[in-house]
Amino acid sequence: MTQEIETKPVEATASVEPRKTRKVGTVLAALSVVIVLAVVAVAASGIRERKAAAETLVQAAQAGAVAQVSVVYPKLGGKTEELVLPANIQAFVEAPIYARTHGYLKRWYFDIGAHVQQGQLMAEIDTPEVDQQLAQSRADLKSVQANLELAHTTAVRWQNLLEKHAVSKQETDQAVSDFASKQAAVDASMANVRRLEQLQSYEKVYAPFDGVITARQTDVGALIDGDSSPRELFHLAAIEKLRVYVPVPEVSAAAVRTGEGVTLTSDQFPNEIFHGTLVRNSSAIDSQSRTLNVEVDVDNSTGRLLPGSYAFVHIRVNGTASGLEIPATTLLFRAQGLQVGVVRNGHAELVPITIGRDYGATVEITSGLQRRDAVIVSPSDSLIGGTPVQIEKAGQQ
Numbered sequence: 001m002t003q004e005i006e007t008k009p010v011e012a013t014a015s016v017e018p019r020k021t022r023k024v025g026t027v028l029a030a031l032s033v034v035i036v037l038a039v040v041a042v043a044a045s046g047i048r049e050r051k052a053a054a055e056t057l058v059q060a061a062q063a064g065a066v067a068q069v070s071v072v073y074p075k076l077g078g079k080t081e082e083l084v085l086p087a088n089i090q091a092f093v094e095a096p097i098y099a100r101t102h103g104y105l106k107r108w109y110f111d112i113g114a115h116v117q118q119g120q121l122m123a124e125i126d127t128p129e130v131d132q133q134l135a136q137s138r139a140d141l142k143s144v145q146a147n148l149e150l151a152h153t154t155a156v157r158w159q160n161l162l163e164k165h166a167v168s169k170q171e172t173d174q175a176v177s178d179f180a181s182k183q184a185a186v187d188a189s190m191a192n193v194r195r196l197e198q199l200q201s202y203e204k205v206y207a208p209f210d211g212v213i214t215a216r217q218t219d220v221g222a223l224i225d226g227d228s229s230p231r232e233l234f235h236l237a238a239i240e241k242l243r244v245y246v247p248v249p250e251v252s253a254a255a256v257r258t259g260e261g262v263t264l265t266s267d268q269f270p271n272e273i274f275h276g277t278l279v280r281n282s283s284a285i286d287s288q289s290r291t292l293n294v295e296v297d298v299d300n301s302t303g304r305l306l307p308g309s310y311a312f313v314h315i316r317v318n319g320t321a322s323g324l325e326i327p328a329t330t331l332l333f334r335a336q337g338l339q340v341g342v343v344r345n346g347h348a349e350l351v352p353i354t355i356g357r358d359y360g361a362t363v364e365i366t367s368g369l370q371r372r373d374a375v376i377v378s379p380s381d382s383l384i385g386g387t388p389v390q391i392e393k394a395g396q397q
Contacts, residue, residue: 074324091237101202103127247291255317341376
């Protein structure tokens with residue numbers, strides 16, 4: 001009995017231990033599977049991230065390899081266009097003032113920037129030599145006039161004697177001829193006196209027209225030589241009205257109409273517009289510049305515009321309604337001729353074009369483009385056909 005009772009608990013203990021062992025092994029196996037799955041999941045996640053990063057890098061590289069371009073679309077030409085051309089402003093009347101006599105400058109009355117009226121005294125010249133020559137010439141005139149009176153008396157006397165047959169016809173003719181000679185001498189002497197009086201009148205320098213003195217080239221005491229080397233004393237310009245000369249391109253010469261109004265702008269006054277009138281043109285194309293010289297008169301009663309300055313003249317000309325216009329910055333000058341870059345199907349294509357009128361900032365295209373073409377702005381000189389491009393910004397011209 002005692003042995004049997006002791007044997008039963010031993011068998012129960014041995015039966016429980018294998019169960020615990022099996023349970024622990026199952027847990028460990030499950031844990032291992034979980035760990036393996038976690039490792040696989042981490043590895044898969046890393047692979048996906050690397051693949052996504054690689055794809056992103058490839059896309060970025062591909063995007064960086066495609067050139068970004070800005071484009072504009074051609075616009076239809078209007079019935080009228082504005083031609084903006086550079087121009088030179090000149091005084092309406094401008095003249096250098098010279099001396100016509102000899103001497104020394106005695107005094108001057110106006111300096112640069114002074115406004116003078118026509119006939120106003122500008123300077124005086126001291127001419128002692130001319131004064132002496134005039135005095136001598138007047139004395140010579142009196143002498144020949146006295147000789148003329150004597151010759152006249154003699155000729156009359158001889159003619160009276162000839163009627164009485166007291167003298168010969170030859171002697172009378174000699175007396176009459178001497179009178180005519182003395183008359184010629186008096187005329188010559190009087191002409192010389194008038195010449196010297198005219199030179200003496202040049203002692204005073206007067207303004208020939210209303211204007212402003214733009215230069216003074218002399219001073220008190222300066223030697224004045226009116227013949228061999230005339231010296232400019234003043235430079236006078238009338239600026240109440242200005243002449244503006246504009247070179248119009250040959251292609252737009254036919255659009256110039258005398259009497260039409262134009263506008264002017266100047267860098268000196270960026271926010272102001274001045275008005276003028278197209279008064280005349282040269283009626284000939286300059287063979288060197290291929291331009292038509294046009295004159296525009298501008299009222300300058302305020303005196304703000306200055307002669308010699310630079311301006312832009314805006315002329316309205318008739319355009320071609322069926323033509324297209326694009327900016328001049330889109331043009332490519334190649335050996336094959338004039339071309340533009342056009343974006344088609346994600347690639348750049350070089351298209352030959354023909355230009356009509358040149359408006360400066362824009363040009364008229366008569367063939368080669370359509371309204372829907374996306375034209376590349378400021379294309380690179382190295383641009384070739386078939387280059388992949390991407391439109392950065394599309395705008396309607």
